[in-house]
Amino acid sequence: MNNNPFDTFEIDHLSAFSINLFIQSPAMWYINYLKGIRGDTNAAMIRGQVTEEAGEEAIKNNTPVYKSIETATKEYKDRIKTLKKEKLLNVDEVKEKKELENLPQFVSHAVAHYNRLGKAEYQEKIEYHPDWSPVPIIGYCDMVFHEEGIVRDLKTTAKKPSEITDSINRQLSIYSTALDGYVPLVDYIVVNQSRQEVITMEVNDVDKWISQVKGAVLAIQSLLSLGDLNEIASVIYPDLSLWIFNDEKQIAEAKKIWSIK
Secondary structure, eight states: OOOOHHHHTTOOOBOHHHHHHHHHOHHHHIIIIISOOOOOBOHHHHHHHHHHHHHHHHHHHTOOHHHHHHHHHHHHHHHHHHHHHTTOBOOOHHHHHHHHHHHHHHHHHHHHHHHTTOOOEEEEEEEEOOTTOSSOEEEEEEEEETTTTEEEEEEEESSOOSSOOHHHHHHHHHHHHHTTSOEEEEEEEEESSSOEEEEEEEOOOHHHHHHHHHHHHHHHHHHHTTOSHHHHHHTOOOOTTSTTOOOHHHHHHHHHHTTOO
């Protein structure tokens, strides 16, 4: 007999994103992964994606910075247009324009930074199989430097970070552990009116963050063990004031599930 509660809901793996989402809001995790209702993309997310891809392409093919900027700009515009057409974009014209204006600075700093670092593997898949999880934790590392024993993650932001957030600490700790102890680094590409720079920070105390990951996975397992969507919903409750509830479809679903007026 199979006693794996993940099988009941056809969940064959977890990710750093899904684990962090559960920690932030079990109710939002429920809406995303058990009800299958995902939020729309926004302009900042598209900017981050195309910056990362432009940097990767430039390093692989020694692409000039100006060409990387051209490619990233076109890709940004194309994705925004497509997502609008498919009604999968959280529309904000002001933010779209601002992200487009800042995109060249993000790309140029990313390309210059990673060109200095040398050869790397990009979007390398990792699978972490701890004995306390019935399913593997799967992820895709932005950049892995095998010779140096380093795994790096790229983040684009308009605000200078003072420290690594807990969610990113957990994400990079998963990658580091799956790679048998590679040094986990976060590269923040910071662009705003007064500052354009790259800030690199190292994740410390990996065991601490993996302990949190373990606690979350065991909590997910316990929740799924209830075996019924209604039973699971009855033991959690959403806080709709959290920033994470910013999508109309997900808010509407939450109000429906938990009878919120």
